[in-house]
Amino acid sequence: MSTSPILDLAGITLEVNHLPRGVRFYTQVLGLDLEALDEVRQTARFRVNLAQTLTLWKPVTRQASAPRLAPLHARGASHLHYAWQIEPDDLERCKSLLDEHGLEWTEIDLGTPERPDPTVYFFDPFGHGLELRGVNRADERQPALPPVPRPCPPHALPVMGLREAAIAFSDYPAMLARLPRAYGFALAKEQPDRDFAQFTLGPEPEHDGNGTPRRWLYAWDPQVGLADMFGGDHALLQFYADVPAVLARVRAEGLPHVETGEQLAVRDPEGHVFEFLPLPK
Template identity: 75%
Template sequence: MTPSPILDLAGLTLEVNHLGRGVRFYSQVLGLELRRHDEAAGVAEFTVNPHQTLTLWQPITRQANDERLAPLRPRGASHLHYAWQIDPAQLEPSKALLDAHGLEWQEINLGTDDRPDPTLYFFDPFGHGLELRGVNRDDARQPHFPPTPVQRPAHALPVMGLREVALAFGDYAAMKERLPRAYGFAYAKEQEDRDFAQFTLGPQAEPDGNGTPRRWLYAWDPQVGLADMLGGDHALVRFYADVDAVAGQVDAAGLLSVRDEQGLAVRDPEGHVFEFVPA
């Protein structure tokens, strides 16, 4: 099997209706480092760790949040469900931190009784669904950039980095065929009882769950998932990749794209925009 050119998850862009409120939430609750805050452009960018970023876009009429990507008509994702990697020992203290911030949370065991995988779910002020997922840093299934602890303020959740992003696709069958063919995503599996596919963000498809440090793209039809969370619409997601290899597949698929010294950006037929950057 040809290895996937997709190497890892690099960053997400969320749509917000109030940039200042978003900056406060992600600075205080997640303890992310703010590296750009431009009210005129409607953009705030955070450093998650040395290899990942989180960006907030507030839509501004007749103005692109990013002129470079304007030909692709990107938007920040609405009601995106995404997950953070966290040390399992920090899940219990995180409940107290969420309480202190006045945030409702829900705990769900994604494992089994003999091999539990407790996970915490909560929402940001804009309806994006956040998840705290324990990661076993000794697991052999390492991503291109392995998770490492990041020093956060005492009042912030002790997250290491982004784990996964979940996107909605209206035409599920076409998506499941297109993502491997047009971009090279490694299809891992789908659930038996719902239209929910998992793609490993790495050279080979691998099993999910039970603390794997690997990172993931989840894709499902428009439905309510766990903890009443929805997959994101018109998402903007950045991936580390072999850009030349992805470009060859994108060109063969005839998809609208922009390429420059920063990497390759592609508009998916469902309206998502994917960026591929070198590692």
């Protein structure tokens, strides 16, 4: 088995139709620090932790979210399902905080009777589906950049990091072959009852067991999924990776891409744009 060049999840971009409302939601409810606001390009970038970012983008006609991505016609996801990592003991407090913010939520146990794994789902103001998933920071299945608790305002959800993103593919069999071949994503498993694949964002495929601090990419057919959450279309996702190794695969595949310094951005045939960054030094 070859080692995957994909190392971790670095960031995601969400499309919004009202940037100030998005800034208020993600600062007040999630407690994220606003790192950069570009009112011309209508983007806002938040610092999730030392290694991960969340970007909001209000699409503007004939204007790219970032100049370096203009040749790839990159967008942000218009309805992305993604997950946050929290301490398991914080789940009850998170439900109370969601109530205080007037947000409806759904709890689903993704574990087993022997080992429960309660998970909470809710939506932001733009229809993006958010998930709160408890992680055992002592688990040996660590990502390249492990989650660490951060200072958080008392009114905000105590999130530690981004856990996963779920994106849709209309041609599932082609995706299943292409993601490992063209980029090096490590296929962990498929679900037996639907077109749903889980890729470990790390050097080796691992089971997505409850409590793992690992990060994940989920790829599925476009349909309503768990807790009525769609997988994202035309997503813009960032990953930490061995960039030269990914570049060799992308060139062999003949995919459109741009290189900016040590970073690589690639347009997938389904319209998603993936950015690959070296690990922070």
